[in-house]
Amino acid sequence: MTAAKTWNQEEYWGLGYDFDPQWTLTPAQQQLQAELIELCAKVLRPQAIESDRGLVYPRRNFEALASLGLLGLFVPKEWGGLGESHTCAAMVVETIARYGCPSTAMCYTMHLGATAAALFRAHQSPVLQNLLKRLDADVLIGTLSYSDPETGSHFWYPVSSRARQVGESWEVFKKASWTTSAGFADWYIVQTTSPEFDGNYSDLSCFLIFKEEVKAEPHKWDALGLRGNQSGTLLVDGVTVPLDRMVGPKGDGTASNDEIVDPFFLLCSSACWNGIAMGAIDIAKRHVTRKKHVDVGMRVADYPTIQDYFGEAIIDTNACRMFTFSMGKLMDDLTNDCDWSIHADLTALPRSVHLPWYWQIKFAAAKNVAHVCDKMLHACGGSGFKKDMEIERYLRDGKAGWVMGPTNEVLRQFVGKLALLGFESLDYWNQSVNERVLHNELKKLDADGKRRLAEQLLAEAASAEAPVPQKVLATSAV
Numbered sequence: 001m002t003a004a005k006t007w008n009q010e011e012y013w014g015l016g017y018d019f020d021p022q023w024t025l026t027p028a029q030q031q032l033q034a035e036l037i038e039l040c041a042k043v044l045r046p047q048a049i050e051s052d053r054g055l056v057y058p059r060r061n062f063e064a065l066a067s068l069g070l071l072g073l074f075v076p077k078e079w080g081g082l083g084e085s086h087t088c089a090a091m092v093v094e095t096i097a098r099y100g101c102p103s104t105a106m107c108y109t110m111h112l113g114a115t116a117a118a119l120f121r122a123h124q125s126p127v128l129q130n131l132l133k134r135l136d137a138d139v140l141i142g143t144l145s146y147s148d149p150e151t152g153s154h155f156w157y158p159v160s161s162r163a164r165q166v167g168e169s170w171e172v173f174k175k176a177s178w179t180t181s182a183g184f185a186d187w188y189i190v191q192t193t194s195p196e197f198d199g200n201y202s203d204l205s206c207f208l209i210f211k212e213e214v215k216a217e218p219h220k221w222d223a224l225g226l227r228g229n230q231s232g233t234l235l236v237d238g239v240t241v242p243l244d245r246m247v248g249p250k251g252d253g254t255a256s257n258d259e260i261v262d263p264f265f266l267l268c269s270s271a272c273w274n275g276i277a278m279g280a281i282d283i284a285k286r287h288v289t290r291k292k293h294v295d296v297g298m299r300v301a302d303y304p305t306i307q308d309y310f311g312e313a314i315i316d317t318n319a320c321r322m323f324t325f326s327m328g329k330l331m332d333d334l335t336n337d338c339d340w341s342i343h344a345d346l347t348a349l350p351r352s353v354h355l356p357w358y359w360q361i362k363f364a365a366a367k368n369v370a371h372v373c374d375k376m377l378h379a380c381g382g383s384g385f386k387k388d389m390e391i392e393r394y395l396r397d398g399k400a401g402w403v404m405g406p407t408n409e410v411l412r413q414f415v416g417k418l419a420l421l422g423f424e425s426l427d428y429w430n431q432s433v434n435e436r437v438l439h440n441e442l443k444k445l446d447a448d449g450k451r452r453l454a455e456q457l458l459a460e461a462a463s464a465e466a467p468v469p470q471k472v473l474a475t476s477a478v
């Protein structure tokens, strides 16, 4: 039988382990979870309040996580990490979000995504191995810098970024509109179009960039929720880095996205939204079981309406948790429990086959957290509206779920379109022509309009086929 859940060595005041899917965890993972809950009580939760009020980056929480070896959670044991699994990663992120600090959980999600992107291509890379071996000892926080100011939440489309080879170096230019931990992280995985880019935006490459090579603007960060997350702009302004800072081979960006960045981000961020939902249920339980109405001699928890709120919130959230943990288990099964040595074969991409399932867990978790936090606030009445109960912070933090890319609008459309029209219809990089739309629009033109359009198209085709003078080529590469 699982021991009782504790908080500062006393019985936990929220829901106990009987509402947690403990059977998805090994005994060692359950032990880690219990230690992490205590760390949340002592360090992470007080810091969450400070981060939210003062927009403070939660580095102190990362130092605490490093004391449990959690920065190298799935770094192999022979490199000094915990050698843990995808399921464990989901549990750790959920635990940090629920009992500790949602901002830290999101920064940690990005750290795990960046760590996974590095581990994916570390086999032949002393520079990546050296970094991965020092994550906990030196508290080296990583993050992912993908989103582009020109393409919004289509983060796989970095039109404002590029790279080129200059002698024995890469010159990297990255302009990012959002990067969690921007300016606070010690290392960044950034994505640009590949060197020798020829207009094909699916040709992407990844680079390892260090703190002193980026320009960030943390003073501009101010947001509704996840206020410690500091997801500001980031500029890598034509920085020259050695050739071994390319992560994986040239053009590996799409494989890295589909196999690593999407699966890890969607798994861990789903766990974050589920943790926030559970955290709101915990806080609300504490309040409604204590608050009494003297006139009717009842506690708030004694009203059937309130009981219904909790029943529905727990059932819906546990459905999302089981969905998320089942994807973690699938990823474990596909990779011999997150054995990175399978990627010594660069063509091994077992996680990416299930991409539509990662989209679904994120949609469900991000949709659920907003609803559950809303209902838990209702259950707490006016008291929940005040800051000291903390439930309004969970509500604000949970709101980030829906809008973070891939946004829930994009995800539900991906899934629906895929189911109805097939994979090609998703057209990530705007490459395939929708003949139905094209012909329907052309039908609306009269003969004159058609002629004018035809002339314009012929001129454009001629200019596209004209040879480019050598001098222009040399300058347009930057």
Ligand SMILES: Cc1cc2nc3c(=O)[nH]c(=O)nc-3n(C[C@H](O)[C@H](O)[C@H](O)COP(=O)(O)OP(=O)(O)OC[C@H]3O[C@@H](n4cnc5c(N)ncnc54)[C@H](O)[C@@H]3O)c2cc1C
Residues within 6 Å of the ligand: 110, 143, 144, 145, 146, 147, 148, 151, 152, 153, 154, 155, 176, 178, 179, 180, 181, 226, 229, 231, 400, 403, 404, 405, 406, 407, 408, 409, 410, 413
């Ligand atoms: C707290 C937080 C942390 C973040 N951290 C990071 C990070 O670490 N790294 C990183 O790279 N990015 C990060 N992001 C950025 C995030 O992934 C998105 O890129 C960003 O939220 C998009 O914002 P936008 O204003 O450009 O939205 P827009 O893309 O302009 O979206 C506006 C609206 O249009 C909808 N929309 C967009 N495209 C479509 C479509 N094809 N079909 C239907 N509707 C569509 C959206 O769903 C939304 O409703 C973070 C964002 C947040 C909120």
